[in-house]
Amino acid sequence: MAPQENSNEPPREWRGWGHWLKQEFTIDKRFIPIKCIIFFFTGGVVAFIPYLTLHMQQLGLNVEEIAIMYAVLPIASLLGPPATGMIADKFGKYNIMFIINIILTGVFHTLMLQVPPVPGNAVTFECDTGGHSLVWEQCDDCYDLRNNTDAALTIRFCKYECENAPEDVQLCLSNAFTTTCNSYNATDKIKINGTLFAPWMEEGQQCFHTWREIDFEGNVYNNLTCNSPCPMKCQVFGEKTCHEMLDKNAPPMTFWSYFVLRLIATFFLGSSFTMMDAVTLAQINKQGGEFGKQRVMTMVGFSIIPLIAGIIIDRIGEKTGVIDYMPAFYLGDALLLLAVFLVSRLPLEVELPEESLTKGLKEIITRVEIDIFMILILIMGTNYGFIESYLFVYLKELNAPNYLLGLTMTTGCMISIPMLFWADPIVDKMGRHNVFLVSFLAYAVRMFGYAYITNPWMCFPFETLEVFTYQLMWVAAATYCPILAPKGLLATMTGMAGAMHYSFGKGLGAFAGGYLIASLNTAGAFKVFGGVALFGAVFYFLIHHCYMKKLVEKREKEYEITKAEEDSKVSELEVMQSKDRRVSRVSTYSRKSSVDQNGRRLSVVDVLM
Numbered sequence: 001m002a003p004q005e006n007s008n009e010p011p012r013e014w015r016g017w018g019h020w021l022k023q024e025f026t027i028d029k030r031f032i033p034i035k036c037i038i039f040f041f042t043g044g045v046v047a048f049i050p051y052l053t054l055h056m057q058q059l060g061l062n063v064e065e066i067a068i069m070y071a072v073l074p075i076a077s078l079l080g081p082p083a084t085g086m087i088a089d090k091f092g093k094y095n096i097m098f099i100i101n102i103i104l105t106g107v108f109h110t111l112m113l114q115v116p117p118v119p120g121n122a123v124t125f126e127c128d129t130g131g132h133s134l135v136w137e138q139c140d141d142c143y144d145l146r147n148n149t150d151a152a153l154t155i156r157f158c159k160y161e162c163e164n165a166p167e168d169v170q171l172c173l174s175n176a177f178t179t180t181c182n183s184y185n186a187t188d189k190i191k192i193n194g195t196l197f198a199p200w201m202e203e204g205q206q207c208f209h210t211w212r213e214i215d216f217e218g219n220v221y222n223n224l225t226c227n228s229p230c231p232m233k234c235q236v237f238g239e240k241t242c243h244e245m246l247d248k249n250a251p252p253m254t255f256w257s258y259f260v261l262r263l264i265a266t267f268f269l270g271s272s273f274t275m276m277d278a279v280t281l282a283q284i285n286k287q288g289g290e291f292g293k294q295r296v297m298t299m300v301g302f303s304i305i306p307l308i309a310g311i312i313i314d315r316i317g318e319k320t321g322v323i324d325y326m327p328a329f330y331l332g333d334a335l336l337l338l339a340v341f342l343v344s345r346l347p348l349e350v351e352l353p354e355e356s357l358t359k360g361l362k363e364i365i366t367r368v369e370i371d372i373f374m375i376l377i378l379i380m381g382t383n384y385g386f387i388e389s390y391l392f393v394y395l396k397e398l399n400a401p402n403y404l405l406g407l408t409m410t411t412g413c414m415i416s417i418p419m420l421f422w423a424d425p426i427v428d429k430m431g432r433h434n435v436f437l438v439s440f441l442a443y444a445v446r447m448f449g450y451a452y453i454t455n456p457w458m459c460f461p462f463e464t465l466e467v468f469t470y471q472l473m474w475v476a477a478a479t480y481c482p483i484l485a486p487k488g489l490l491a492t493m494t495g496m497a498g499a500m501h502y503s504f505g506k507g508l509g510a511f512a513g514g515y516l517i518a519s520l521n522t523a524g525a526f527k528v529f530g531g532v533a534l535f536g537a538v539f540y541f542l543i544h545h546c547y548m549k550k551l552v553e554k555r556e557k558e559y560e561i562t563k564a565e566e567d568s569k570v571s572e573l574e575v576m577q578s579k580d581r582r583v584s585r586v587s588t589y590s591r592k593s594s595v596d597q598n599g600r601r602l603s604v605v606d607v608l609m
Contacts, residue, residue: 034283035297037342041102041276043301044335045269047309048109048328050405052262053389054396055325059254060118067514069259070389070507076267077503081274085495086361088275094282094491098275099343101268106336108265110329115258125155125234127171127226134196134236136207151211152193155234158186162230170228173214173221180219181227189399190234192216192224266503274498277478278491279346295475296420303413305335310406323402363486364493369551370484372543374500376436377477379536381505382512383443384470386529389510391450391459394522400456408459412466419467423475433544433552435468435476440537442468447530451523477501483555 056066088097124135134153158169171190172181184190194211214221226232280294309328317323364370392405419426427435442465449462477497485493509529516525 031283031294033342033346034280034294037339037346038276038280038294039297039301040335040339040342041272041301042298043305044106044332044339045272046302046409047305047332047335048325049388050306050392050409051309051313051325051328053393055112056258057393058117058323058325059115059258061255061258064514064518065255067511067518069255069262070385070510070514072259073263073266074504074507074511076263077270077507078499080267080269080271081495081499081503082492083495084271085274085278085491085493088278088491089489094275094279095343095346098272098279099340101272101275102336102340102343104268105265105272106333108261108268110333112258112261112265113326113329115261116254118254123153123236125153125158125236126231127224127234128228128231129225132210132224132226134209134211136209150193151196152191154237155190155192156188156237158184158232158234160228160230160232165230166228169232169234170226172225172227173216173219174223174225175219175221180216180221189237270499270503271495273502274495275491277498278494279343281478281482281490281494293421293424295423295471296417299413299416299420299471303410303417305331306409307403307406310402310404314402317402361489361492364484364489364496367484369548369555370493372548373477373480373484374496376536376540377497377500378505378508379532379539380436380439380443380469380473381501381503382509383447383529383533383536384501385506385509386513386525387446387509388506390513390517390522390525394450394526395456395459397522398453398456404456408463411460412463415464416467416471420471420475423472424479426472427476427479432476432480433540433548435472436540437537438468439473440533440540443533444530444537447526447533451526451530474501 053066056069061069084097084101088094126133126135134151160166167186169184169186169188169190170181171184172179174180192211192214193216194214196209196211211224212222214224284294309331312327312331313323313325316327391408395405395408430438446462446465446469450459453459453462478494481493481497482490513525513529516528520528
């Protein structure tokens with residue numbers, strides 16, 4: 001990106017599309033480090049963030065426990081960004097605060113991999129030519145309760161217990177009239193729905209059940225066998241019957257250990273995003289540039305890294321037979337370390353605030369236009385949080401593969417890159433109030449659209465709307481912060497805005513979404529949040545035209561005047577520094593060459609001549 005022109009210079013004449021494209025797409029070398037930092041940091045975070053809810057489910061936490069956790073997490077994410085921003089503003093050490101938060105974000109998220117899962121009762125499917133059985137690892141009080149109950153389970157990763165076994169799996173279903181045999185790969189998902197029958201049990205050891213009245217592809221069968229030369233075992237997935245009774249007896253170690261680590265990790269995660277924006281805005285204010293063009297690297301990270309993480313998880317899962325999210329966390333850690341190294345090498349000077357932080361914070365809180373802006377960001381944050389927390393869960397309910405989950409982020413991000421490249425002039429042309437309004441309407445379309453899809457691949461048209469709901473909206477919000485913030489409190493203002501959207505709003509959306517899903521269903525929860533987005537659009541339209549419009553215009557004029565004065569001071573300082581350097585060079589030169597060839601002593605004027 002080329003540096004911005006001085007606003008006092010006359011506009012350059014049009015010199016053709018070739019010259020314009022060359023000027024527009026020329027990369028400003030001054031911003032290469034900040035672009036790389038943004039890429040490595042956002043890429044490192046999104047490598048594991050999309051899988052946190054799935055990881056909680058894998059540990060055995062139920063929907064209600066996840067919702068409780070998301071209800072408390074906003075407290076940490078709400079406190080983190082403002083606290084970090086105030087410390088950074090007080091000492092002017094943006095780089096150090098950013099590094100500390102990045103490191104601790106990676107450490108505490110990785111520690112969550114060490115949380116022990118909820119003890120469960122593993123189930124396997126065993127089958128041979130004589131019949132089949134579902135084998136529970138332990139017998140418990142649920143044995144009799146499972147009898148004559150319907151169970152829809154999925155068997156996968158089947159293995160024969162003999163040498164030279166065939167690669168395919170052949171299941172045969174039969175009734176009094178017909179027998180049907182089907183062949184599958186060992187990794188295929190085979191869904192079977194039938195009524196459980198308890199023929200026998202081994203006291204204190206294993207429990208055995210079989211299926212009867214099996215509903216398969218529209219027909220009902222009463223017997224299931226495997227046409228194989230030796231016994232076969234498969235893993236069983238799905239809702240285990242009588243799981244509520246087992247959950248009651250499970251120790252709380254899993255919930256509390258995960259909760260504490262996640263609470264600390266969320267504190268530093270929100271703070272890291274705040275410091276990334278603060279560092280970027282400080283660089284732009286110092287050297288000139290456009291915020292949107294720097295955030296292009298955010299989208300590059302969002303589009304590439306989740307897809308790579310999803311492919312790695314799927315490939316390892318196919319080989320081991322177990323879905324493990326650990327590679328995503330380690331990939332994220334590696335990228336975060338690269339970001340830390342680059343931040344440590346980034347030269348950055350920030351001016352200290354002219355007044356105390358307490359007085360500045362009070363001014364931020366008491367300004368009505370800032371309060372309305374925070375409410376606006378909060379409502380959009382709830383929609384953002386619900387999508388981030390439960391979209392993958394919803395797509396999994398629609399049987400989406402893991403690579404599709406990463407591909408959804410890739411699609412939205414790739415489409416967002418061109419928009420971000422010209423985001424700043426688009427925001428200036430549209431006006432921030434119109435950008436916010438369009439963002440609310442786009443959220444409503446996304447929410448209602450997700451609610452009515454029946455195939456996970458149908459989500460992609462709605463993913464493209466992320467251009468308006470997140471990318472363009474946050475450029476407008478972030479560039480709004482320098483206009484609203486008191487002098488010297490940019491990091492504090494950015495931290496409060498980030499906390500409202502990414503922390504409190506996101507947590508509130510995840511918390512409300514969890515209870516809506518439990519009481520309604522996932523599609524119904526999407527409809528409710530679609531209504532919330534429509535309410536936000538109407539609220540902001542009315543409040544802006546009835547109250548905010550003139551007040552915002554006043555703040556923008558004040559900001560332009562202040563910025564012009566600061567630019568003038570910088571120009572004067574550069575001129576003075578240039579004169580000092582010239583005089584220094586003259587003094588040095590005069591000491592070395594103070595006598596001419598005839599032995600006459602030269603004056604400074606002679607040297608300059």
